[in-house]
Amino acid sequence: MSAPNQRHSVAIVGGGATGVLLAAHLLRNEEADIRVTLIEREGSFGRGLAYSAVQRDHKVNVPSRGMSAFADDSEHFLRWLKAHGYAEGNDPWSFVARSTYGTYLADVLREADRARPGRLVVLSEEAIAVRETAAGIETRLANGTSVLSHHAVLAVGHETQPARGRGIAVRVGSARDTPLDPYARVMILGSGLSMVDAWLSLAEANHKGPILVVSRNGLLPQAHRDVPPIEIDAADVPFGTNVQYFMRWFRDLADETEETGGDWRSVVDGLRPFNQRIWQSWSEHSRRQFLLHLRPWWNIHRHRLPPDLHRRMIEAVDQGQATLIAGEFLGIAQHGDMVDATIRRRGARDEETIEVARVYDCGGVSVDVEASSNPLIRDLVATGRGRPDPLHIGLDVTEDNFVIDAAGQPSRRLLVAGPLTRGRFFEIEAIPDIRLQCARLAERLTGGQVAQARRFPSS
Incomplete structure (x- = not known):
């Protein structure tokens, strides 16, 4: 010792x-x-x-x-x-x-x-x-x-966290992330920054097959833009209110900024010095509501992509190589070299099983x-x-x-x-x-x- x-x-x-x-x-x-x-x-x-x-x-x-x-x-x-x-x-x-x-x-x-x-x-x-x-x-x-x-x-x-589906799903870059048939269909769970990493790894391997991106909201991270943050006075920030009130205030401020020729990113970045204080001013109930309902929306606006990567991602979606699916991942089963992934699309009642060569779990790190x-x-x-x-x-x-x-x-x-x-x-x-x-x-x-x-x- x-x-x-x-x-x-x-x-x-x-x-x-x-x-x-x-x-x-x-x-x-x-x-x-x-x-x-x-x-x-x-x-x-x-x-x-x-x-x-x-x-x-x-x-x-x-x-x-x-x-x-x-x-x-x-x-x-x-x-x-x-x-x-x-x-x-x-x-x-x-x-x-x-x-x-x-x-x-x-x-x-x-x-x-x-x-x-x-x-x-x-x-x-x-x-x-x-x-x-x-x-x-x-x-x-x-x-x-x-x-x-x-x-x-x-x-x-x-x-x-461990990959979902009893270890059938794969983490990007893990020992089980072995080379794929370049024309195979794959599924990625999650549509945040970790998903972009998986997509980039596939692109680097010259993957040509379809990529299905499944997440609860089907939202892609937004792109950065070189704009200055607006100045926000602490006295104008509605600390201690509920999440609904706060989000109305935030959206109104973003709308006002854009109506005068500004950019919503300036509002997100201008709020940054107050983010921790806002979080701490909320009740535990409000924090839970935020995590359950609003975090995906916040993440795509707050944690943005470099412009060139965002442009490439959008091109992949527009060209049909990557498909965004808003829905719930329900389960996974292995049969031979293939995987059956079961999802339920948002707004649908019926489950849907899709056969893919691999499922990548990019559901985040929390x-x-x-x-x-x-x-x-x-x-x-x-x-x-x-x-x-x-x-x-x-x-x-x-x-x-x-x-x-x-x-x-x-x-x-x-x-x-x-x-x-x-x-x-x-x-x-x-x-x-x-x-x-x-x-x-x-x-x-x-x-x-x-x-x-x-x-x-x-x-």
Whole structure:
């Protein structure tokens, strides 16, 4: 077991985007006498689920000008792109490959280590449990050792839920995603950003066969457009109202903006600084209504596609290669090399069974933490040291990100960062939101002694 010395120590579990950003923000403060241990079971730091995609067309869905690791240094990512010879560095409106952004995050971590030598330890190990002690918090590893620190932060990011249909459906890029007959008919469950990834993988393999896209609403993500956000005064935002009232206000504002020559995207982006406050002002009933009825509509407008990918997707639909089906997926059965997928189209009474060569499950990454495959999260819930949030879309945390146990008591040592806090903050999926949360956590964990923060160079 490694024990903390007098230097304040923080263990971060998860070496994807959230973990790397938090480590970089902690080490960025020259005034903080701190030691950071970053634990990642995959041994690859900065990539995680989001930025491990290798295809060039798998791009981030935020323009480069919004992807800096540091909110107070908005040019950091663009400088890095230029320094490393990427043409996108000259275009703030570019959308880079996700693999490129993963490389950037790995460089951010390396530069943080170089700037504060001896302060960062990285471990390629799996964390399986945490226990608070009199001296701090113990993070137990699968290899039988432990890391003892003053605080620990869970930053494990997104977790992919098991594919539906008793394992018959396939996740894109998994071991079971083997080559297909290029003229075979396939079905994709879900029509969000994950569906676009599946479609791009098929396109890269020069797939010619029909692609059926089935989702409850049959909606495609909208395209980005380079328009500025409108300015919205907090006094004009109807905090604390019900979802129906809020959506009427939102639609009226979007209509007024477009009637004067503006764009609805300016309204969505102008609302972004208030999104977390809006979510927290709603009752639990309103939040459930939003998740059940409005989230798909919100997602396609809020989480948009790079313009070129959206254009290609629309062309595939217009040319008949991809067909959007609004309906409910009911079940799946294997027979020989083929699959029977049963659906019910929206508005229809009868079920419909369609024979396809493969079903891709792209229904998203949210998973009930009680069904998590992560041993640390399972242990937290099983022992009562943590609990799901009321909506079961993440862990229950305080406003300051401390884990809340089964008795409703907040931890003094264990915090959570990133998508696992979506029940409290909801809008905590994209880099612009995660980096702000990490900056606040870093300030809190370093005692608020943030003087002039060091800006890491971009080389």
